[in-house]
Amino acid sequence: MELDAFMLSRIQFAFTVAFHIIFPAFTIGLASWLAALEFRWLKTGNPVFKNLYKFWVKVFAISFGLGVVSGVVMSYQFGTNWSGYSDFTGNVLGPVIAYEVITAFFLEAAFLGIMLFGWNRVGDRLHFFATCMVALGTLLSAFWILSANSWMQTPAGHEIQNGVAVPVNWFEVVFNPSFLNRFSHMVMAAYLTTAFAVAGMSAYMLLRGRRRGREMGQTLRMEGARRSLSMATAFAAIFAPVQIFLGDLHGLNVLAYQPTKLAAMEGNWETQAGAPLLLFAIPDEEAEENRFEIGIPKLGSLILTHSLDGVVPGLKEVPPEMRPPIWPVFYSFRVMVAIGFLMLFVGAWSIWLRLRGRLYDSPAFLWTCVAMLPSGFIAVLTGWFTAEIGRQPYVVYGLMRTIDAVSPVTTGAVATSLIAFVVVYAIIFTAGTYYLVKLLRRGPDEHEVMPGGSLAERPKRPFSAAEERLPKGDVGRERARDRDRTPAE
Amino acid sequence: MFGYAEGLEGLALWLPLIWAGLIAVAVIMYVIMDGFDLGVGILFRPAQRENWRDRMMISVAPIWDGNETWLILGGGGLFAVFHLAYAVLMPALYVPIIVMLLALIFRGVAFEFRFKADASKFLWDASFHYGSLVATFAQGVVLGTFVQGFTVVGREFAGGTFDWATPFAMMTGVGLVAGYGLLGATWVVMKTTGELEMWARRKAYRYLLGSVVAMAVVSVWVPFLGVEIEERWFSTPNIYYLAPIPLLTALVAFGVWRALVNERHYAPFFLSIALFLLGFLGLGVSLFPYIVPPTITIWEAANTVNSQLFALVGFSVVLPVMLGYTAYVYWVFRGKVAEDLEESGYH
Numbered sequence: 129m130e131l132d133a134f135m136l137s138r139i140q141f142a143f144t145v146a147f148h149i150i151f152p153a154f155t156i157g158l159a160s161w162l163a164a165l166e167f168r169w170l171k172t173g174n175p176v177f178k179n180l181y182k183f184w185v186k187v188f189a190i191s192f193g194l195g196v197v198s199g200v201v202m203s204y205q206f207g208t209n210w211s212g213y214s215d216f217t218g219n220v221l222g223p224v225i226a227y228e229v230i231t232a233f234f235l236e237a238a239f240l241g242i243m244l245f246g247w248n249r250v251g252d253r254l255h256f257f258a259t260c261m262v263a264l265g266t267l268l269s270a271f272w273i274l275s276a277n278s279w280m281q282t283p284a285g286h287e288i289q290n291g292v293a294v295p296v297n298w299f300e301v302v303f304n305p306s307f308l309n310r311f312s313h314m315v316m317a318a319y320l321t322t323a324f325a326v327a328g329m330s331a332y333m334l335l336r337g338r339r340r341g342r343e344m345g346q347t348l349r350m351e352g353a354r355r356s357l358s359m360a361t362a363f364a365a366i367f368a369p370v371q372i373f374l375g376d377l378h379g380l381n382v383l384a385y386q387p388t389k390l391a392a393m394e395g396n397w398e399t400q401a402g403a404p405l406l407l408f409a410i411p412d413e414e415a416e417e418n419r420f421e422i423g424i425p426k427l428g429s430l431i432l433t434h435s436l437d438g439v440v441p442g443l444k445e446v447p448p449e450m451r452p453p454i455w456p457v458f459y460s461f462r463v464m465v466a467i468g469f470l471m472l473f474v475g476a477w478s479i480w481l482r483l484r485g486r487l488y489d490s491p492a493f494l495w496t497c498v499a500m501l502p503s504g505f506i507a508v509l510t511g512w513f514t515a516e517i518g519r520q521p522y523v524v525y526g527l528m529r530t531i532d533a534v535s536p537v538t539t540g541a542v543a544t545s546l547i548a549f550v551v552v553y554a555i556i557f558t559a560g561t562y563y564l565v566k567l568l569r570r571g572p573d574e575h576e577v578m579p580g581g582s583l584a585e586r587p588k589r590p591f592s593a594a595e596e597r598l599p600k601g602d603v604g605r606e607r608a609r610d611r612d613r614t615p616a617e
Numbered sequence: 618m619f620g621y622a623e624g625l626e627g628l629a630l631w632l633p634l635i636w637a638g639l640i641a642v643a644v645i646m647y648v649i650m651d652g653f654d655l656g657v658g659i660l661f662r663p664a665q666r667e668n669w670r671d672r673m674m675i676s677v678a679p680i681w682d683g684n685e686t687w688l689i690l691g692g693g694g695l696f697a698v699f700h701l702a703y704a705v706l707m708p709a710l711y712v713p714i715i716v717m718l719l720a721l722i723f724r725g726v727a728f729e730f731r732f733k734a735d736a737s738k739f740l741w742d743a744s745f746h747y748g749s750l751v752a753t754f755a756q757g758v759v760l761g762t763f764v765q766g767f768t769v770v771g772r773e774f775a776g777g778t779f780d781w782a783t784p785f786a787m788m789t790g791v792g793l794v795a796g797y798g799l800l801g802a803t804w805v806v807m808k809t810t811g812e813l814e815m816w817a818r819r820k821a822y823r824y825l826l827g828s829v830v831a832m833a834v835v836s837v838w839v840p841f842l843g844v845e846i847e848e849r850w851f852s853t854p855n856i857y858y859l860a861p862i863p864l865l866t867a868l869v870a871f872g873v874w875r876a877l878v879n880e881r882h883y884a885p886f887f888l889s890i891a892l893f894l895l896g897f898l899g900l901g902v903s904l905f906p907y908i909v910p911p912t913i914t915i916w917e918a919a920n921t922v923n924s925q926l927f928a929l930v931g932f933s934v935v936l937p938v939m940l941g942y943t944a945y946v947y948w949v950f951r952g953k954v955a956e957d958l959e960e961s962g963y964h
Contacts, residue, residue, distance in 0.1 A: 190729050196682060197725040201718045203689045206696065207707025208714055214707070215772060218700020219920045223928035226690075226697035230935045233686045238939075238946045241679030249949050294921050535708040541778045545715045552719050556726050563733040 134534045136542040137209040140549060142516075144201055146509060147553050151195030153508045156270055156315065157322025158188045159263035162243075164359070166256045180352045183572035184326075187564060189244055192236075194560050198553070203229075209542065213523055213533035220286050220295045221276050224302065228272035236265035267315065274314055278307040280524050281515070282385045293527065305385055309378040310515075316371045317511065320471060321504025323363040327474075328501025330357035331494040333571055338491075349572050354488050357497070361487065365475035372468050376431065382518075383432050386525060387441035388450070389518035392457040394428055396442045403428035403440035408462075411454045416444060452520040460510035460517070467507040474500055621906045622916045632926065633919040636698040637908070639932065643694055645897055647687035649800065649890050654681045656801020658724055658749020659794060660820060661742060668956070669813045670742060676808040676954045678728055683943055685721070697928045701772060702908040702918040709767050709774040710759050713781055717755035724748030750794065757793030761786030764835075764900070765842050766910040785838060792831025796893065798824035803873070803886035810953050821877055821885060829870050832896055836863065839903070845911065846903040859902060866895045 162184055169177035203225070206214050242250060242258035250258070285300025286293045295301050333353040382390045391397075395406045397416050404423035411418050429438040443451050474496060481487045488494075523530040622630055654677040664670050677684075695703040707714060727745035734741055758781055765785055768776035802824050805817035840847035850859055869891045876884035906914045919925060 186733075190733070193726055193729040196685070197722040200685065200689060200721060200725075203692050204707065204714055204718060207692070207703045208711050209708075211704035211708050211773070214696060214700055214704040218696055218703065219924040222693075222697035222700050222703075222920060223924055223931070226693045226928050227931050229686065229690045229693045230932065230939060233689060234683060234939045234943065237683035237686045238942050240682055241946050242949060245675075245679040246949060295923055295927070298927050535711075536773050536775070537708050537711050538778050541711050545711070548715065548719055552722055556722060559730055560726070563730055566733065 131539070131543075133537055133539045133542045134531060136539065136546055137534055137537075138530065140209060140542060140546045141205060143546070143553075144198065144205065144549055145516075146512070147557070148195065148198040148202055149508060149512055150505050151191050151198065152266070152269070153314075153318045153321050153505070154325065155188060155192050155195055156266040156318035157320075157325075158184065158191065159259070159266045160319065161322055161326060162188060163256075163259045163263045166259050170252060170256055176348060176351050176355055179348055179572045180356060183352070183567075185243065186567055189240075190560055190564055190567070192240065194556065196237075197556070201549075207535075209535050209537065210523075210533045211535040213528065216292050216528050216533070217280075217524060218292070220283075220293050220301055221279065223295075224272055224276045224279070228269055228276075232265045232269035232272065235268065236262050239265070270315055270318070271311060274311045275302045275304070275307050277515075278310045279304050281310070281519055282306040282381075283524055283527055288527070293524070306378075306381050309374070309381045313371070313374045313378050313511075316367060316374055317504065317508050320364065320367060320371060321508055323360045323367075324471065324474075324497075324500050324504045325502075326356050327360035327364065327497045328499075329568055330354070330360065331497035332501075332568075334488055335491065335494050335498070352572050358482075358487060361475065361478035361482075361497070364471055365479050368468070368471040368475040372472060375465070375468060379432060383441075386518070388443065388446050389452060389457070390432070391441050391443040391445070392452050392454050392518055393461040393514060394432075394440065395454070395458045396428070396440055397444055399439065399442040399445055401429065401437045401439045402426045403432075403438075405431060409458070411458055413448075413454055416448075450521060452518050457514055457518045460513040464507050464510040464514060467503050467510075470500065470503060471507075621914050625916060628922045628926070629916075629919075632922060632929070633699075633915040635929065636694075636919070636925060637906070637915045640691065640694045640698070641897075641901065643687055643690045645894065647684070647691055648897070649893055650684035650687060651681070652797045652893070653677075653800040653804040653886075654684055655724070655749045655753050656797040656799065656824075657804060658745050658801070659753060659798045660801050660805065660817070661749070662746040663820070664813075664816070666813075667738075668958075669816070671958050672809055672813060672954045672956065673805055674728070674731065674745070675958065676805065679950050680946060681725075681728065683946065685725070688721075698920050698925050699908055699915065699918040700920055702913060704772070705767065705769055705774050705909050705913065709776060710762060710781060712778060713755045713758045713762070717752050717759070720748045720751035720755060722748070724752060749797075753794050753797045754790040757790035758786045760793065760900075761789030763910065764789070764839065764846075764904070767912070769909060769912045785842060788831070788834060788838070792828070792835065795824050795827030795831050796896075799828050799873075799889050800886070800893070803877075803889045806877075807882055807886045808954050810956065818877055818880070818885075822874070825870065825873050825877070825889075828892065832866065836899075849903060862895060862899050862902070866892065866899070869895060 162181055165177050165181045165184065168174070169181060239258040239261040242255065243262055246255055246258060279301060282305040283293070284304040285295060285297040285302075287296050288294070330353040333349065334357065337350045337353065379390070382393070394403065395409050395411050395418055396403055397418070402425070404421075404425045405427035406418070406421060406423040409418035409421045409423070426436045429440055430436055432438065432440055443454070477493060477496070478487060481490055481493055519525055521529050521531070523533045622633075657673050657677050661670060661673065664673060692703070695706075723744040725748075727741045727748065731738060731741035731745065761783070762781040765783060767774060768780065799821060802817045802821035806814055806821060809817065840851075849855060869888055873885055873888045873892060876888055904910055906916070908915045908918045
């Protein structure tokens, strides 16, 4: 591997996108989570939800800020490092990216200001509207950027004229063959990422609360932790299986449109009927075979073709230089799938505990939630590695090789910028993580000022007395208590 | 002007003109809006009191993100409708663009981190100030490089990594720092009260002087760059049509000064914007119809008609809505920033 401008540009792009993608993935889910919290607050008047909102909006602000600054970098890198790509795809992808800017970015940016700073300046309903607009903006942004990315995977609706791609049918460009699969899979991934981050954080607060005992000041916070753990695990229980189903659909699409990528994901060298599902293997690119294979016979074919003897393509269908790097694709795919099934397991466990009324009281479950806190981020990253590395050696599948996409820039310039990005991202990522951890450790504030009467104005004693008397995990009585607590506004 | 677009008619002739106008608007919006908040950053370190800094930051915190989005629209719009220009300009401007992006990162994260930090607040003060300063300088360098032109062969940039590093581009870099500083100072005058307002007023005089000097130097320097801009301005009859631009510029600059002397609140800021618009008009007159001076015109760089139309449909529907809610957000956060931080409604 020669470290020329091409290779360095690839490393730089991979590094900057990998850094960027985790923040939008988190904020897509968080924005909807905030909208849900604010909706429940407006609906019930229960200060717990407002308190949770005020806490999570700070987490959102930091993550969104990091997403924005790293996103601006992405929008210029197509040109600075990949001008061949920009020239080739500009007619098709230029408008798609521009639509993302005008429909999504401005919406997010404008209403984010109201979300963060507007409490004293607009009414509650308008504030809620702003939150919804930010959530909508994140989803629209995902829509357009995944449309562009999907077009690079399964290009459609274009012609090649004078060596560049030219659009002929916009509907086919935007809704290209893998778009809906990719969009639904990614949005669900973002939601699950947030669900597990919220669940992990809430479980951590509950565990800490248990350790410290019931201090006076802990009640609203503990109630919030219970509420968010309940909401997040319910979400995971319902949608982890949905995500596995969506992933399966997406796999069928890859089989149909990107057989070589699929072969790399499966670690399948020979085109064969009745292919096994490999749980583990060490692919050997030199010998074109796997070592230490552990697989379940015929299951690969069953999953991919829904038939025990279905034919699954192998890597040897194409010459070695047209294959993607096998190792990263093979392993990152397995990590993503494993996390998917772990999420399914945690979701199922939560249902079981919930039915027994012990959702908040099983230390084993709470610790598992804490351990699963980063799982969504890892799944998003590994899934993204699978998709993008699996597309190689093409930047636009079947149309343009990555090597032809690079800019006429010098190795020195790219090497310097790469080092600069690594240093700068390390600094801001460290600082960002530090402030996030600081926020999370402190947890929601205990005394937030609320329109219609602050918490301090409400009688405190019955409040905490109710807390004392409540038997652990009695869901029905907890609900009754919430009703009692609802201020009459 | 159609001498540059011979043989073209209908949409192929008009769409690139419309789009050049729209992208020019996006760039102007960016320069003015992120200009004043970058300017606030430029003034940040000189503002020695912590309460002053807090108020200055609060004055732009709810809107800076939207302001910066115009930069993405400028780049994205170029990619959307003049992708050849995007593909040629970005590699040519590799170094200043990357420097600008890195600086904007430090500027951007400072908004969030600074309000979360205790002991390390001074680090994010520096991050905000130097991020703004360096980003502004890099943008000025890009501007200067644009005016002096690029080496292009075929569909690719064919110059060197450091073609931009000329005395002229360094001068436009410094000039833009003065210009954004003026916008930032007059913004602070408009948005704050008391001693901070008076301090910003004093700063505004200096940045006004700097801006006027920079504009004058650019005007005198450009003919020496040996590009065809000189001929456009000084040949007859052009000189008669174009003379009002520099005259008006001088008049507006005087107006900013008068408004500062008379302790007006809004006028200095809006007259400073007018000064920028006139500078921009001058540049437009100089460079039209080149999008990669002095070789690629807007017609040569334009995407296919189909591609331009698809983007235009969306822009005509979405842009008014977008401008509407952007204006609404500015309206929500109108008025002077409270001296007490708690009252300013920080989350």
